[in-house]
Amino acid sequence: MADTRYAWRVTSTAPVPTGHVPVLIDAVIRLLEPRPGERYADATAGLGGHAAAVATHLEPDGAVVLNDLDHTSLDRAASAVRAAASGVNVRIIHGSLARLPTHLADQPADLLLADFGFASTQVDDPARGFSFKRDGPLDMRMDTSSPITAAELVRTLSEAELADLIRRFGEERNARAIARKLVAVRAHEPITSTAQFAAIVRSIVGPTGRNRAIDGATRTFQALRIAVNDEIGSIEALLRSIARAAQRLNAGEATWLTPGARIAMISFHSLEDRPVKRVFADLVERGLASALTRRPVRAGPDELARNVRARPAKLRAIRLRGESGIG
């Protein structure tokens, strides 16, 4: 993979080496408007690309909370933030973004970002089992301490459950036929590798799927990854916590977000974007938040030339009601 460590810059003088190109970084900074002394919570810290860029605006004494389901990248994320902004306090939390609000009860956040999906380091490492391009164990766990791997789901779910999962989380038309084939194959051989799983899916869908633009295994891999990591359930739980926090703030009660907190979310497909769009619109309609984006912000041609992964990204942002204590 090309070395993208210095592909972007926080300011004209402060390149931050993170090994990862944060998506829509300029829009994130413009919309979140980070200010000195504020607390920023990153629900999906990854390698800390966004967090490092935000942190430079929080000095001299702001705070950054780095949360991720994948503990393997958290130390690197913390290093990236410290290298970019040595004055900010850094806290690391390993766990699902669904539980992030409980960790912030005593230290409410002024800024919240969630950049959904997977990190390039996860998909680039065949041993993590996310890739259908290179063979590896059929794993797909972002949290390697979780007991349920993708292979375990494929081994234990019924045909109907597999079909439902592939249809719901992969929006795959051939879900029933794929599930039937998986069950037929597993009756005489265990399905344990990504190459084997991809070959079974392609034997039904074809090598490139219906629109010929993507690998035939793409949608089913996505479905399995989403199920293994409960990605949509977690997003919905976080959104419910945000809605509850907005109501509490409106009632004058303290919660895990501060009055006037800015919240941004970056989605990579409609299953992620739909609940964000719905909950943000509902909060705006009820007067509990104001919209910072009328339409989702998308990557422009310059960013797309640097980072093809930004193509499907959609950024939505809101500001909760109430005056921020700083600034």
Ligand SMILES: C[S@@+](CC[C@H](N)C(=O)[O-])C[C@H]1O[C@@H](n2cnc3c(N)ncnc32)[C@H](O)[C@@H]1O
């Ligand atoms: C696109 S990457 C984030 C990249 C990050 N913004 C950066 O600039 O480096 C998505 C991250 O979300 C994490 N993730 C996915 N689902 C999660 C969940 N339910 N809870 C917490 N983290 C999650 C992944 O492990 C991955 O590190």
